[in-house]
Amino acid sequence: MSHLLPMNSGTDSRFTMQFIATQDGQLLREALQEWSISKRALTSIKFGGGLLTVNGIEQNVRYPLSQGDLVTVKFPLEERSEGLVVEHGNLEIVYEDEALLILNKPPYQSTIPSREHPTKSVANFVCGYFQQQNVASTVHIVTRLDRDTSGLLCIAKHAHIHHLTGLAQRKRDISRQYEAIVHGHLAQDYQTIQMPIGRKESSIIEREVRADGQFAHTDVTVLQRFWLEDEPMTYVRLKLHTGRTHQIRVHMAFIGHPLVGDELYGGSRQHIGRQALHCVSLEMMQPLTKQALHVTSRLADDIQRLLL
The missing domain is CATH 3.10.290 (Structural Genomics Hypothetical 15.5 Kd Protein In mrcA-pckA Intergenic Region; Chain A)
Structure with a gap:
């Protein structure tokens, strides 16, 4: 070939x-x-x-x-998805080529519009950027982040590129690493969590570890144990091998160490107004050239302040 x-x-x-x-x-x-x-x-x-x-x-x-x-x-010209409004706003572009756009997403910004937040999402702003750059494409999200999670987010510039990255994800050829602050001191310096995740029956949003859930695999490495106002906390690096909804948040809560700021899964917002979670690293093969691509992002300021 x-x-x-x-x-x-x-x-x-x-x-x-x-x-x-x-x-x-x-x-x-x-x-x-x-x-x-x-x-x-x-x-x-x-x-x-x-x-x-x-x-x-x-x-x-x-x-x-x-x-x-x-x-x-x-390939035929692509049409923007119905209901996806073109908006112009700030995008922190970390990497861009003819196939991919990788952004550093701030906290409190949705990846795609929702009923609660119909405008000013990453997708809205990318539509505006594509319009400015004369890129004939709609928005194809490769790696999505929760609204309150910050860090690296990857977008494909064409449906075929999205198809190729989907194949890579299924083969686990796209690797993402996160850093987070969690409650308590983890006993082990390294552990792997392989527990299935599914939707909680009483909620349309919340997930939980459950026997009939989808396989989910997270590796956890301790970077620093510290105290903040007499409360034990641990700074961790997390590697995702699968990409289930709320995977890191659910897995860490399951082992008794919810993310600081993650009220949905048992964390406290005393020190930060959102879950202290940031995607710091994205590794993949460029889908066309097959060259190795490794992009990194500095930990967000509000999480950095917890470590000072």
């Missing part, structure tokens, strides 16, 4: 990828599958204004390829 980087030519702003065939007689459909073009994308290309060409000539998916053929895939 061989592929080239995305390219756009002239006034055609459709997201375009090019591949070089490596086998004689392979059907275009089979080659596209090897190149991780999803069936959903092929349907969208066929009926939504996309285009498949081999050596510049339009072909259907039953076309037999020859080694060295240049296959061009033009």
